[in-house]
Amino acid sequence: MMCDxxxxxxxxxxxxxxxxxxxxxxxxxxxxxxEQGIFTGGxxxxxxxxxxxxxxxxxxxxxxxxxxxxxxxxDIKKTNRVGCPECYGIFSxxxxxxxxxxDITGPYTGSMPERLANFRSVLTDRMMxxxxxxxxxxxxxxxxxxxxxxxLKALEKCPVTDGENSEEQxx
Numbered sequence: 001m002m003c004d005x006x007x008x009x010x011x012x013x014x015x016x017x018x019x020x021x022x023x024x025x026x027x028x029x030x031x032x033x034x035e036q037g038i039f040t041g042g043x044x045x046x047x048x049x050x051x052x053x054x055x056x057x058x059x060x061x062x063x064x065x066x067x068x069x070x071x072x073x074x075d076i077k078k079t080n081r082v083g084c085p086e087c088y089g090i091f092s093x094x095x096x097x098x099x100x101x102x103d104i105t106g107p108y109t110g111s112m113p114e115r116l117a118n119f120r121s122v123l124t125d126r127m128m129x130x131x132x133x134x135x136x137x138x139x140x141x142x143x144x145x146x147x148x149x150x151x152l153k154a155l156e157k158c159p160v161t162d163g164e165n166s167e168e169q170x171x
Contacts, residue, residue, distance in 0.1 A: 001027050002027070003027060003028055003029035003032050004026050004027050004028065005026075005028060005029075005032040005036075006029060006031070006032055008029075009029035009030075009031065009032075010029060011027030011028055011029055012028070012029060012030055012033075013027075013028045013029075013030070013033050013038060014026070014027055014028075015028065015038070063075075064090075064091070066082075066083055066084065066086055066087045066090050066091070067086075067090075068083075068084050068086040068087075069083035069084040069086070069087065070083070071083030071084070071087060073091055073094055076091060076094070076095070076098075077094070077098060080098065082095070125155055126152065126155050126156070129148050129151055129152045129155065130152065132144075132148050133145055133148040133149055133152060136148060
């Protein structure tokens with residue numbers, strides 16, 4: 001098991017705190033343990049528990065990273081920008097907290113760039129049809145489900161966008 005603080009070395013010391021809030025465990029390597037005032041010597045362990053968990057909780061924890069783009073949560077908090085669409089799903093709770101702190105609630109109602117207008121409508125149509133298809137199957141309304149399935153197949157044949165200007169596509 002790796003050290004909870006540095007994340008680079010193997011943990012050799014486990015410190016547990018049991019309270020009415022539950023049990024907390026910290027896995028520490030020798031170097032991080034010494035930095036926190038835990039000394040080992042002569043086969044004995046000497047430490048001061050007062051404030052250990054509070055100081056460790058306030059210490060910087062390793063940054064979580066998006067597995068797709070590699071952007072870290074700390075960077076997202078600092079810049080208020082995500083690296084890719086997957087970041088929204090991975091860091092959804094944290095992003096919601098950031099938006100709440102800035103008094104931003106509800107869905108986005110701003111403008112959409114022209115080159116993405118077609119992209120957005122085709123994707124949202126597909127998502128809406130898939131949702132309706134699943135609901136129809138769940139409620140055993142197979143006639144509606146067949147209709148949604150056929151519409152979805154027709155949409156699947158259309159490319160979302162090829163990245164070119166939308167005016168050139170329609171001419």
